[in-house]
Amino acid sequence: MTTRIIGTGHYAPEHVVTNDDLAQFLDTSDAWIRERTGIHMRHIDIGEGTTAMAAKASIRAIENAGISPEAIDLIIAATSTADEVLPNTASMVQKEIGNSHCACYDLNAACSGFVYGLNTAHAFIKSGMADTVLVVGSETMSKIVDWNDRSTCILFGDGAGAVVAARDEEGIESVVMGSDGRSGDIIACDARTMENKWGARPVKNPFMIMNGQEVFKFAVRKVPEAIHELLDQAGMKADQIDHYILHQANERIIASVAKRLGVPMERFPVNLFEYGNTSAASVPILLDEMNRRQLLKRGDKVVMAGFGAGLTWGATLLTW
Ligand code: UT7
Numbered sequence: 569m570t571t572r573i574i575g576t577g578h579y580a581p582e583h584v585v586t587n588d589d590l591a592q593f594l595d596t597s598d599a600w601i602r603e604r605t606g607i608h609m610r611h612i613d614i615g616e617g618t619t620a621m622a623a624k625a626s627i628r629a630i631e632n633a634g635i636s637p638e639a640i641d642l643i644i645a646a647t648s649t650a651d652e653v654l655p656n657t658a659s660m661v662q663k664e665i666g667n668s669h670c671a672c673y674d675l676n677a678a679c680s681g682f683v684y685g686l687n688t689a690h691a692f693i694k695s696g697m698a699d700t701v702l703v704v705g706s707e708t709m710s711k712i713v714d715w716n717d718r719s720t721c722i723l724f725g726d727g728a729g730a731v732v733a734a735r736d737e738e739g740i741e742s743v744v745m746g747s748d749g750r751s752g753d754i755i756a757c758d759a760r761t762m763e764n765k766w767g768a769r770p771v772k773n774p775f776m777i778m779n780g781q782e783v784f785k786f787a788v789r790k791v792p793e794a795i796h797e798l799l800d801q802a803g804m805k806a807d808q809i810d811h812y813i814l815h816q817a818n819e820r821i822i823a824s825v826a827k828r829l830g831v832p833m834e835r836f837p838v839n840l841f842e843y844g845n846t847s848a849a850s851v852p853i854l855l856d857e858m859n860r861r862q863l864l865k866r867g868d869k870v871v872m873a874g875f876g877a878g879l880t881w882g883a884t885l886l887t888w
Pocket residue numbers: 595596597600601604605679718719720722778779780781783784787817818845847875876877
C-alpha cells in the first residue's frame with residue numbers, strides 16, 4: 569500500500585502585478601526580469617490572506633477528489649507566511665472546508681514546504697495513522713518581501729495549491745528530504761514579534777533577505793542530487809520520468825536541472841511566467857493546472873521537487 573494523489577486544486581488572487589508595474593517604482597525593467605527569471609507577472613493578495621487562499625484551493629481539491637470533507641483525517645498546511653501565530657492555518661482551513669474532527673497542523677519548510685507536507689502525509693498513510701490527508705501550500709509572500717529591494721521582490725507572488733492524498737495500491741514510490749541549517753542565513757526573515765516585557769531579541773531582517781546567487785548555486789547542485797537519490801531508491805532512470813514538476817523559482821534553474829539530468833526541457837512544465845515564485849504553493853499550483861488540462865495520464869511517472877530557505881530540499885516520485 570502507498571499514497572495516491574486523488575484530487576488537486578489551486579487558487580490565485582485576481583490582482584496581477586506585471587513587471588512594468590514594478591518598474592514604476594523600482595529601478596528595473598520587464599526585459600531584465602524576463603531574461604534573468606522567466607517571470608512576466610505575479611498574482612498579489614490585496615486582503616484575503618494565506619488562510620482564505622488555502623481554503624479555496626483545498627475546497628477545489630476536495631471537489632476534484634469527489635470525497636466528503638469529513639473523510640479527511642489529517643490536514644497539513646505548508647506555509648511560512650501564516651496570517652496568525654495562533655490558531656494554526658490548518659485548523660482554520662478545516663473550519664472552512666467543513667471538517668470538525670481531524671488532526672491539523674502547519675509545517676514550515678519554506679519553498680520545500682509542499683513536498684515536505686506530501687512526504688509527511690505519505691508517512692502517516694504508510695504507518696496506518698491516516699487514510700486521507702489534505703496537504704495545502706499557501707503563501708502571501710508579498711507581505712514579507714521588501715518592495716524596495718529589486719533583487720528579491722521581483723521574484724515572488726501569492727497563491728495556494730492543494731492535494732488530497734489517500735491510501736491506494738499505486739502512487740508514491742520514493743521520497744527524499746533534507747536540510748542544511750549551516751546555510752540558514754542565505755534566505756532569512758525574522759518573526760514580527762521579537763520582544764516581551766523583559767527583553768528583546770534584535771530584529772536583523774524585518775523583511776526577507778536573500779543571497780540570490782548562492783541560492784541559485786545551491787538549487788542547481790542540490791535538486792539534481794536529490795532527484796538522482798529519488799530515482800536510485802525507485803530503481804529508475806531520469807529518462808523514464810514523464811513530468812518533472814519543480815519548484816517554480818527561476819526558469820534558468822529549471823533549465824539547468826533539466827540539462828544536468830540529461831532530460832529534454834519539454835518534460836519540465838513551467839508556469840512561473842504567470843505566478844512568479846509562490847514558495848510552498850508553486851508545486852501544487854502547477855500540478856493542479858496540469859491535472860485540469862488533462863496532461864497527466866494514469867500510469868505517468870511524476871517527480872516533484874522543491875528547495876528553499878533552511879536550506880531545505882525535498883522530492884517525491886510517484887505514479888499518477
Ligand atoms: O525559492 C528559492 C528562492 N530564491 C531563488 O530561487 C533565487 C535564485 N536566484 C536567482 O533567481 C537569481 O540569482 C536572481 C534572479 C535573484 C538574480 O539574477 P542574477 O543573474 O544572479 O543577477 P545578479 O544578482 O548577479 O545581479 C546582476 C546585476 C547586478 O548589477 P551589477 O552589480 O552587475 O551592476 C544587480 O544589481 O543585476 C542587478 N539587478 C537588477 N537589475 C535590474 C538585480 N536585480 C535587478 C532587477 N532589475 N530586478
